[in-house]
Amino acid sequence: MSSLVGFLSLVFAIGINFYLFLSRYIFKFQKQKFNLFIRFSSLLTLLSFFSLMYAYVVSDFSNYNVFQNSHSNKPLIYKISGTWGNHEGSMLLWLCILSIFSFFFSFTKNIEDNFQKLTLIIQAFLHILFGLFIVFTSNPFLVNSILVNEGLGLNPILQDPGLAVHPPILYAGYVGYSIVFSIAIAGLFQNTDDEWIYVAKKWSLISWTFLTGGIALGSYWAYYELGWGGWWFWDPVENISLMPWIAGLALVHSLMMVRGEQAIKKWIVFLSILCFSLSVFGTFLVRSGILTSVHSFAADASRGIFILLIFFIVTGFGFLVFLLKEPKKSNALNLLFINKVSALVINNILMIIATLTILLGTIYPIIIEVLYNKRISVGGPYFNSTVIPIMIPGFLLMSIAPILSWQTNKINNSKKYVLAFIILSVLVILQSYFLDFNTWGFVGLLLGFWIILASIIAIFSSYKIKINIKFFKIINPHVAHIGVGIAIIGITCSSVFQNELDFNLNEGDKFNVNGKTVLFEKIETTNEINFQSLRGKFLFDIEKNQSKKIEAGKNYYPVSKMITSEAGILHKWNKDIYFILGDQKNNEWFVKVLINPFVSFIWLGVIIMMYSGLIAISRR
């Protein structure tokens, strides 16, 4: 029953959007009525989504999708989040978020009516495309042709609180770029004033903040769930999310230039189209099953072709309009050897090069396979030795860019910066002299600390310190860059200075980790609702009274006959101690302990970046 409601409301929502799309040419109606229709179709899409969720919650196995991906003995939270733990459901979530964005956009004030209407019509067009994709190739409301009492279960790796938050937030980032895309296209069509750039800025910041959060949540999830102690692998799926992120970052920075009266409209429009195209392209790559990963639920060629079609329509349409309706020639760029405009232009160029390099590296194995029928891998080492060196000048520039002037070549207080840089590099050299020397470690630490230091000097020497909201808005660019600096330090330390210790232990053994004694108490097996767990129990630092308990082990899921590893992590502010329980051999357990220094800095840096994203949204 709920499936029927869901399906009908989905079809009805698509119908309304079709009607709205035609309204541009045939039945014209007023803005008020138009907005009402948009909101109504959003509510219908939401209703469709919630009826699918309802089918999952009550384990309605007459729905084929629920039967395939759920099981009645899962905890409630995984029944709810299981709604988007499969291809069909996740596409419905995508559509749902698209219509939520339209819903909120219909409330935007301060923009011209016709412009708003045109933007929403383009949104309606996208809704139709993805809606038809769902109905024809990935319908989550199909009826199960056999009568069953039990479902096949959800992939155990996805049975994690991460599934509840990572996909919706990531999708909010991806799909948020649809609004930016629509605004840019509408801006091209109407070509009126530059007011739309401010609207685009707000929405691109919203999407970027969500995307940042989504990617960070994904890597945190990988960090504690996949059990190899890392959080980034340059996996194709990660690359796909990184591309719109970097392009979106370039977009946010280009939109800043508007304030310097150096509107480079053409470039902004290009980036807006690019961001959404990359999002759709990413969806195509993941959903088509070309890439194997935990994200590609089931491979089906027809879906891949359909999404590829949508990708070509969206990108083709976008860039065609871009070429035909090119914005009027804007002011010439005021590029000096070093001023704000040249810093922003260089930053944009570097970011685009990084994006394109990641794109090429991600699809290159596919190209080679098609051309030569040979499988190759393009992995971390390639990206580390191409993308990171490309970004380094950008990072250096970032430390001082916010205080550069728009018009002149001068840097205020330049002596302070030079002196600070020298002192800092001597300190970093001393550090690497007394600890292990590593070129990447040296470069990373120097860059990270330099960005933080230069931003702090800039804040203290350029503005009067006050504690009020306005002040926080003014120093916001510096705060964002401090966040990046902190993240760079975390990334460098946790990847370069990671330490690994291997042990073969019996229950009751004591061993030494980082100068602290650890007791391997015992192995415990328990039966949970939907899995069996095996846990090694460790007591960290037993000499102290408050010794910490750590549990590391594995889960066995009988429904899908899969084993997942569950790492035990002791979080400290300056390091994570990461326990992995291996197999038992000759009555001894293999235990791997990783010491990851300053991992928490990565998440702290990301939180600061998101915070300043939020502040920037409220700033005009």
Add this chain to the structure above:
Amino acid sequence: MKLNRFYKFLYIIILSFVFFTLKIFAVENIDERVKKLTLELRCMTCQNQSIYDSDAEFSNDIKKIVKNKLKAGESERDIKKFLVERYGEYILFRPLMNYNNIFLWGFPFILLIIGLFFVLIKSKGNKV
């Protein structure tokens, strides 16, 4: 301004000196070399994991092979060649610099040069 130049000079001297001494004294032991190499190899039986990070049987075998070969004095290049012959290029996370991959490796640098030219051309008329 004079002071500035002096600082810069001093800085470069110190930096290069320290770099060289560090490079000379940095001797990698065998485990570090194994780590460095196995981080660049794909575990063929896992999903997107390097051999170093993985504890699968396949990875442990390769780790042993790599260690023995390094001990026997073989170079990294020889070991990679041996593994490619056995398992195909798919095992290498760092693609070989060969004819097929010339575009892959050249592309970022071509873009960088184009970008540089763009900035130079655009900033030509704007000297202050």
